Amino acid sequence: MVSIKDIAKKAGVSISTVSYALNGSSKVTDETSSRILAIAQELNYIPNAAARTLKKRESKIIGVFLTDFKGEVYGDLLDGMKEVANTQGYDLIVCSGKQSHRMLPERMIDGAIILDQAFESEELLEYADRNHKIVVLDRELDHKNINQVLLDNKAGATLAMEYLIERGHQKMYIVTGPPGSFDSMQRMKAVKQALDRVDHIEWIEIEGDFKKSGGEKAAKQIIADYKDPVAVFCLNDEMAIGLCNQITENSSLVIGEQIHLIGFDNIELTRYMQPRLATIDYSKRKWGALAAEQLIKLIAGDTVENERIYVTLVEGESVGYAVK
Amino acid sequence: MVSIKDIAKKAGVSISTVSYALNGSSKVTDETSSRILAIAQELNYIPNAAARTLKKRESKIIGVFLTDFKGEVYGDLLDGMKEVANTQGYDLIVCSGKQSHRMLPERMIDGAIILDQAFESEELLEYADRNHKIVVLDRELDHKNINQVLLDNKAGATLAMEYLIERGHQKMYIVTGPPGSFDSMQRMKAVKQALDRVDHIEWIEIEGDFKKSGGEKAAKQIIADYKDPVAVFCLNDEMAIGLCNQITENSSLVIGEQIHLIGFDNIELTRYMQPRLATIDYSKRKWGALAAEQLIKLIAGDTVENERIYVTLVEGESVGYAVK
């Protein structure tokens, strides 16, 4: 491996001069500088990241931690993060699973963005105590080294409920996320508030898992119980899709007629469903961009306010009017 | 930051003893070892990755390079890689974009898996010349430090073509990937061979891009040209989906009746299409696992053979029989 030492030797200068030249310092003559650069080029010199990181105590890399690589939500989110990170001189790496957690405490990365329920808050707080910088997208956490960028779940769930209520539905199923999910709990809270504001709505909560399988399971229950048309609010789109398939395949019920369905997330898949799924939309790209932005500020030592991502309703034929 | 030096001081031993103890060497007494470990624990010691990497000249991290984070194919592929990597003591990080290329030459990672057409072969060969280990999933490259794990594109395209031919289709459109794509070229080659084996089939090639937009564009042309029922082979599913939507929305033609459509990849989305898209399937998880396996062997200095991932046909109502 060729190091600055080799360049120094070949150029007949000291390693510090080489280091200065390589880093574009004005302390060194243009002449020697260009000579050094030429030699570096010739020797095919490439700096060693570990050495630089060790010395500078920063890697210029930020890590994103996801539950898995399958999620439908992630594409735009990550693109948004990458765009901001790159323009600010950071590289973005995506990690998943417990093993990769070490990246943060071991200082392989300068900061972390968390979207992984399986990453314990306790663990995050430990890292924050060690002065590591973190942005969380999936929980509330109060610490000077942690910032939150959260969805406006309350507004979203409220929009969805009002959409169903306005259309006259009197019986509803709510399919939740997995027990510990922050998003699920926040959405559910808003759901209950919306229901509290109106009378005479019968509603049933079904525990889901934010995955297709949860929607399928819920569908079975709904089919078994079915008497009259009902509305269903799946607290995310993936479950809505699972539910939709199950109903279409295993019953004669029709989405948008007997089953009025709304989801949450507006994932790409929903655009290709028949009928179009009503859902709650938000800019995933912006969410990611903002998260990266906040993290970089945190790393720079700036103080940052927690941010919120706004949501809108996407109408769809999956929800029709209740017939009297 | 607490380092082994701090532990040594507190334990009244030398740093080398600490290092040995921490790494579970048998050179040190169980007694001093456990004392050291206790102190390390107490001090909340965490090793520094950069220092270790610098010294050991390995990071125990492998990097995957993708074109973007949106691809539908990636979920299982990455899971397969991660599983193998983790069990072999490696961490997996996912990168995208030109900026992140530096990870490999700068030795931040021990090896790379490439699935990104935008990553120039020339650049890869340079890295390989510098003794970096690489596995490519999207091209053929002959170098002792590069291994290939490729899809059996030829078999897949042949299966698809035979499926259409068997069903009596006499006019076909082939929607290709972007010009430089290795997969597209290989599939196209097999398509032509299949067509050469039969007579009287009229066929038209449409240049696509492996994205939904390419399918939509192709659809417009097909709609404009339409006279009699035709078969369409989209060289990947994403384009098939784009095409399907365009046709459904902007014509009265029906997939599976006037337009007989087959794709390639069997991405998850296809399962939710109406009608079910015929396509070519392969185990993405296995593909990823094998790629990681090969890379780790390469890093270990073992010699490895190039591997191939087998494919199968998935039938679907998107392809019907030609009516005479």
Place this chain on the structure above:
DNA sequence: TTGTATGCGTTATCAA
């Protein structure tokens, strides 16, 4: 403007 020297946190060689 350039060189000398030191240290970042480890691992590993060699002596003790």
Place this chain on the structure above:
DNA sequence: TTGATAACGCATACAA
């Protein structure tokens, strides 16, 4: 069994 010391490749304070 343990310790002193060098080295990994780089950045930088200070001296020249």
